[in-house]
Amino acid sequence: xxxxxxxxxxxxxxxxxxxxxxxxxxxxxxxxxxxxxxxxxxxxxxxxxxxxxxxxxxxxxxxxxxxxxxxxxxxxxxxxxxxxxxxxxxxxxxxxxxxxxxxxxxxx
Amino acid sequence: xxxxxxxxxxxxxxxxxxxxxxxxxxxxxxxxxxxxxxxxxxxxxxxxxxxxxxxxxxxxxxxxxxxxxxxxxxxxxxxxxxxxxxxxxxxxxxxxxxxxxxxxxxxxxxxxxxxxxxxxxxxxxxxxxxxxxxxxxxxxxxxxxxxxxxxxxxxxxxxxxxxxxxxxxxxxxxxxxxxxxxxxxxxxxxxxxxxxxxxxxxxxxxxxxxxxxxxxxxxxxxxxxxxxxxxxxxxxxxxxxxxxxxxxxxxxxxxxxxxxxxxxxxxxxxxxxxxxxxxxxxxxxxxxxxxxxxxxxxxxxxxxxxxxxxxxxxxxxxxxxxxxxxxxxxxxxxxxxxxxxxxxxxxxxxxxxxxxxxxxxxxxxxxxxxxxxxxxxxxxxxxxxxxxxxxxxxxxxxxxxxxxxxxxxxxxxxxxxxxxxxxxxxxxxxxxxxxx
Numbered sequence: 053x054x055x056x057x058x059x060x061x062x063x064x065x066x067x068x069x070x071x072x073x074x075x076x077x078x079x080x081x082x083x084x085x086x087x088x089x090x091x092x093x094x095x096x097x098x099x100x101x102x103x104x105x106x107x108x109x110x111x112x113x114x115x116x117x118x119x120x121x122x123x124x125x126x127x128x129x130x131x132x133x134x135x136x137x138x139x140x141x142x143x144x145x146x147x148x149x150x151x152x153x154x155x156x157x158x159x160x
Numbered sequence: 161x162x163x164x165x166x167x168x169x170x171x172x173x174x175x176x177x178x179x180x181x182x183x184x185x186x187x188x189x190x191x192x193x194x195x196x197x198x199x200x201x202x203x204x205x206x207x208x209x210x211x212x213x214x215x216x217x218x219x220x221x222x223x224x225x226x227x228x229x230x231x232x233x234x235x236x237x238x239x240x241x242x243x244x245x246x247x248x249x250x251x252x253x254x255x256x257x258x259x260x261x262x263x264x265x266x267x268x269x270x271x272x273x274x275x276x277x278x279x280x281x282x283x284x285x286x287x288x289x290x291x292x293x294x295x296x297x298x299x300x301x302x303x304x305x306x307x308x309x310x311x312x313x314x315x316x317x318x319x320x321x322x323x324x325x326x327x328x329x330x331x332x333x334x335x336x337x338x339x340x341x342x343x344x345x346x347x348x349x350x351x352x353x354x355x356x357x358x359x360x361x362x363x364x365x366x367x368x369x370x371x372x373x374x375x376x377x378x379x380x381x382x383x384x385x386x387x388x389x390x391x392x393x394x395x396x397x398x399x400x401x402x403x404x405x406x407x408x409x410x411x412x413x414x415x416x417x418x419x420x421x422x423x424x425x426x427x428x429x430x431x432x433x434x435x436x437x438x439x440x441x442x443x444x445x446x447x448x449x450x451x452x453x454x455x456x457x458x459x460x461x462x463x464x465x466x467x468x469x470x471x472x473x474x475x476x477x478x479x480x481x482x483x484x485x486x487x488x489x490x491x492x493x494x495x496x497x498x499x500x501x502x503x504x505x506x507x508x509x510x511x512x513x514x515x516x517x518x519x520x521x522x523x524x525x526x527x528x529x530x531x532x533x534x535x536x537x538x539x540x541x542x543x544x545x546x547x548x549x550x551x552x553x554x555x556x557x558x559x560x561x562x563x564x565x566x567x568x569x570x571x572x573x574x575x576x577x578x579x580x581x582x583x584x585x586x587x588x589x590x591x592x593x594x595x596x
Contacts, residue, residue: 117180125580160323
């Protein structure tokens with residue numbers, strides 16, 4: 053005799069979409085391109101899950117528009133502004149945060 | 161209370177979201193086939209009129225003073241979906257009215273909250289999706305639409321106009337052309353003008369009996385809505401689909417039957433895919449072809465239809481029928497611009513009764529074939545697997561020379577980002593422009 057299927061114990065299988073995307077309307081995928089940069093935790097080819105509804109904070113990994121291109125970087129709080137380390141506001145131009153990187157998916 | 165949320169220069173805004181280099185620059189989007197301009201960013205509006213042809217703006221494009229894009233409907237549809245999804249966080253009642261407009265039902269909001277609420281909608285949609293919107297709030301849908309126009313026109317409102325907060329609403333309505341009213345098109349406007357009704361205020365104050373007599377109950381409702389009595393309720397459920405149309409202009413004028421047949425076969429394939437995606441069978445199928453409307457002479461248009469028994473969404477069956485219809489509609493000696501295929505008499509799969517007369521078809525096997533084709537084409541690319549009738553190298557295909565990426569729906573076309581690097585200051589003054 054087999055065991056009965058425990059009806060009330062059935063759960064859905066794990067869904068990565070659910071795990072990685074909290075706000076589908078505001079979530080965009082992006083791809084990292086270019087050369088490997090020493091000392092960076094982001095590699096070319098990485099897939100980014102970018103959530104525009106998250107508010108960037110001190111230490112957030114973000115996608116930002118700098119000089120007209122989308123770039124990925126870590127920002128820190130500096131004189132009330134979120135900027136990359138060593139950034140000189142005024143001399144180095146403007147940075148406009150596009151969205152916060154919620155997850156980073158890397159093929160290994 | 162109602163709010164109308166209207167996306168500003170929607171198609172152009174979609175293109176700008178992923179292109180920060182175009183921030184503050186004039187952007188225009190072309191119609192299907194790169195024919196004429198159908199959307200302009202605010203920066204482009206003073207430069208070019210709506211409906212301008214690509215030809216007429218080519219100098220601006222060549223000198224980098226205007227950025228044009230071919231229509232990218234896949235992107236626009238996905239961005240539209242995101243806007244609607246965002247709006248659903250604000251009200252349980254959302255009625256999508258067009259690709260770039262939606263009504264929100266605002267029951268239970270107190271008057272004081274409304275402007276604030278409008279600003280919250282405005283900020284959140286921009287933050288989450290990157291799309292700028294205008295919000296109009298009023299007691300009726302018709303007034304909400306006018307309020308949204310106002311919110312768009314006057315930048316000092318920051319994208320939101322609550323009609324109820326106007327000190328003298330009639331003075332505002334006296335300054336708006338009656339043609340701006342929801343549902344009043346060119347013909348109605350001409351008729352109203354001939355009756356001496358030129359402004360929205362004049363329509364609002366028009367004689368009810370006269371309006372009802374001339375324009376029927378719909379006209380009367382519009383007048384009542386302008387007076388603040390809601391006559392058009394929220395309609396959150398989309399009306400059931402009654403037809404599926406695939407229609408495009410050719411890339412250039414076409415004279416050969418063989419080219420027309422290839423195009424019709426391709427549109428038929430798209431149409432059959434749509435039917436299968438929606439679980440519908442077509443009972444009636446029509447093919448139309450025509451020359452350009454803008455030519456003074458040698459115009460021609462023809463339509464041929466067939467009853468499908470049993471109803472079907474099988475690409476092969478539909479192509480077979482479509483080829484005969486195209487042949488029947490074709491007359492040599494004309495320069496054709498456009499073809500259209502229309503599936504009507506639609507019934508959901510499973511509700512169709514077997515036909516008394518038609519030969520039985522092994523539908524299970526056919527369904528499997530269609531499913532396999534659909535999934536291959538979804539995975540690889542459109543038309544990776546197709547019927548021979550579509551041709552290998554279409555000469556009639558649409559022009560879309562300024563196509564942007566399908567940033568949000570195709571893995572191979574995602575926006576790309578660079579890893580940021582501090583540009584070390586140097587002793588000599590070098591300009592450090594990022595390399596593209």
